[in-house]
Amino acid sequence: MALPTITIPDRLGAARTNLTDKLRRKPIADLRGMPRDIVEHRASFTLYRYSAVRGIEPRGRPVLLVPPLAAPALAFDLRRGCSLVEYFVHQGRPVYLADYGPVNFAHRGLGIEHWVDTVVPAAVDIVAAHSGADAVHLAGWSLGGIFTMFTAAAHPELPLASATAVASPFDLRRVPLLAVARPIDRVAGPLVGPAYRAMGGVPAPLTRLGFQISSLDKYLTKPLAMVVHADDRDFLAQLEGVDRFMASMYAYPGRTFGQLYHVVMRTNEFATGTMELAGRPVELAKIDVPVLVVAGTGDTLAPEAAVHHLLDLVTGSPDGRLVRAPGGHLGVLTGRAARRTTWPAMEVFFRQYDDSTSTADAR
Numbered sequence: 336m337a338l339p340t341i342t343i344p345d346r347l348g349a350a351r352t353n354l355t356d357k358l359r360r361k362p363i364a365d366l367r368g369m370p371r372d373i374v375e376h377r378a379s380f381t382l383y384r385y386s387a388v389r390g391i392e393p394r395g396r397p398v399l400l401v402p403p404l405a406a407p408a409l410a411f412d413l414r415r416g417c418s419l420v421e422y423f424v425h426q427g428r429p430v431y432l433a434d435y436g437p438v439n440f441a442h443r444g445l446g447i448e449h450w451v452d453t454v455v456p457a458a459v460d461i462v463a464a465h466s467g468a469d470a471v472h473l474a475g476w477s478l479g480g481i482f483t484m485f486t487a488a489a490h491p492e493l494p495l496a497s498a499t500a501v502a503s504p505f506d507l508r509r510v511p512l513l514a515v516a517r518p519i520d521r522v523a524g525p526l527v528g529p530a531y532r533a534m535g536g537v538p539a540p541l542t543r544l545g546f547q548i549s550s551l552d553k554y555l556t557k558p559l560a561m562v563v564h565a566d567d568r569d570f571l572a573q574l575e576g577v578d579r580f581m582a583s584m585y586a587y588p589g590r591t592f593g594q595l596y597h598v599v600m601r602t603n604e605f606a607t608g609t610m611e612l613a614g615r616p617v618e619l620a621k622i623d624v625p626v627l628v629v630a631g632t633g634d635t636l637a638p639e640a641a642v643h644h645l646l647d648l649v650t651g652s653p654d655g656r657l658v659r660a661p662g663g664h665l666g667v668l669t670g671r672a673a674r675r676t677t678w679p680a681m682e683v684f685f686r687q688y689d690d691s692t693s694t695a696d697a698r
Contacts, residue, residue, distance in 0.1 A: 364572035365415035366579060369424065374431070374465050380454050382461050385420055385430040395689040396496050397429035397466045399458055401475030401483050404450075404591060407583040408434040410476060413669045414576035416569070422678045428685065429466050433458040437585045445588045447485070447595075448612040455486040456493055463494045470496035472685050474627075476668050477502050477637065478595075484645065485610060487624060489617045496688045499627040499681060502634055502667050504641035505648065506606040507598065511635065573671055580665065608648035619645070625654040627684045629677055631667030632659055656684065 370386040387393050400420075402408040411432060412420040423430045433454065455473070462471050473495055475483035480503025487498040504510055598604045604611075608619040626649045630642035639659065646655045660667050660676035667677055 362575065363568060364575035366576065367415060368409070368412050369415075369418060369420045371432070375461050377457070379449070380433045380435050380458060382458050383432045383434060384465065385424050385432070387427070387429070388424050391425060391427045393429060394427040395429070395685060396468050396470055396472055397431055397462050398423060398472040398474055398685060399462050400430065400432045401455060401458075401473065401479040402432070402434065403476060403478035403482075404435070404438065404588070405585050406477065407580060407585065408432055409583060410580060410665060410669060413580060414572060417573060417576065417669060417671060417674065419669055419673070419678055422674065423682070426682055428682070429468075431458070431462045431466075438588050446591050446593075446612075447482070447610075449591075450482045451485045451489055451612055451617070455482055456490050459486075459493050459495065468494075470494045472497045472499065472688070474499035474501070474681065475503065477664065479503075481505070481605065484619055484622065484626075484649070485612065485617050488619050488621045489612065491621065491623060495624045497625040497627065497685065498622060499629070499684070500642075500645060501629040501677065502631050502637045502642065502664050503628075503645065504605075504637035506641045506644035507603050508606065509638055509641035509644070511638070569671065576669075577665065606644060606648075619648040620650045622649045622652050624652065625656075625684070625688050626652040627656050627658065627681065629658045629660060629667060629680070631662045631664060633661060633663045634667060636664040 371383040372386065374382045374384045376382075400408075400411050402410065412418045415421065420430055420432070435450075435454065459471050459473060463469070471494060473483050473487065475481070480500030483498050484500055484503070487493070487495055598610075609616050611617075626646070628643055628645050630639040631637070632639065634642070643657045646657060649655050658677065658680040660680070661672045662668070662670040662677075667673065
């Protein structure tokens with residue numbers, strides 16, 4: 336069957352419609368979140384379960400999504416038609432999310448160990464109990480992937496079927512942006528500690544600025560891109576989704592920022608595979624479940640080399656895999672290409688470890 340031909344008048348008509356909607360401030364993107372219910376609300380996080388889709392038989396073990404800090408959890412559910420959550424629920428997979436909510440001055444004393452030893456383990460146990468599943472797929476993006484891996488390493492007693500890290504850098508010497516920042520750190524470093532301790536953390540505007548700097552080329556060329564793609568409604572809808580995401584950035588808690596600053600600028604501790612948390616070493620080599628690593632081919636914040644270094648560290652995992660997918664730091668998780676790359680690759684991996692026999696064999 337012949338495909339319809341898109342003519343110049345068609346494109347001009349589409350561009351005119353999109354421009355009219357923009358001028359009228361009529362949303363192009365469908366920014367409704369996928370339906371969900373609160374499973375449990377605690378002081379440090381809220382656990383959500385996304386509603387199953389009517390007519391689709393539930394199947395597979397549940398996946399628990401682990402967000403980073405500062406970036407809002409809506410990254411997993413950016414917009415209708417381009418939502419990782421939407422994709423998984425349409426596969427019939429039970430989907431849960433641990434949402435930490437915004438950070439404020441009261442959270443200034445929380446460090447990485449808070450998420451690794453308290454928040455993520457508690458969320459895993461609740462998901463297992465609520466779903467009735469014998470094991471849970473744990474999947475995190477960016478710093479959430481780092482939380483995921485250190486949790487799996489620190490708590491072998493957790494009922495995990497697998498652990499996935501998307502765009503999570505473990506060898507920070509491979510991040511060009513940080514190489515540029517280190518000479519600045521030698522001059523301004525002594526001022527950083529007193530500054531973030533006085534503020535209780537890093538304010539949301541600064542975390543937003545950092546994210547924008549990591550994709551500065553896209554940020555600067557955005558007006559031109561909107562003109563070039565004026566007839567592409569899905570492209571413009573994606574920009575709206577990303578704009579909302581950027582406007583929803585949170586602050587970083589002070590102690591966690593201090594730990595990360597030390598790792599990033601001074602020690603590159605993640606690259607060793609061992610991190611000191613709550614007075615004891617946590618070794619990634621102790622992870623004994625299948626591991627999936629997803630790297631974005633256009634990610635400047637977490638380049639491929641920095642991300643796939645994780646596979647050199649999880650030597651105790653029975654199955655370590657790398658998926659390379661197009662997109663930057665956010666795009667590899669929820670860009671338009673992720674529909675065909677990242678999400679199906681994750682689902683294929685989860686399916687392989689959806690029953691106890693597969694997991695036992697892998698171990």
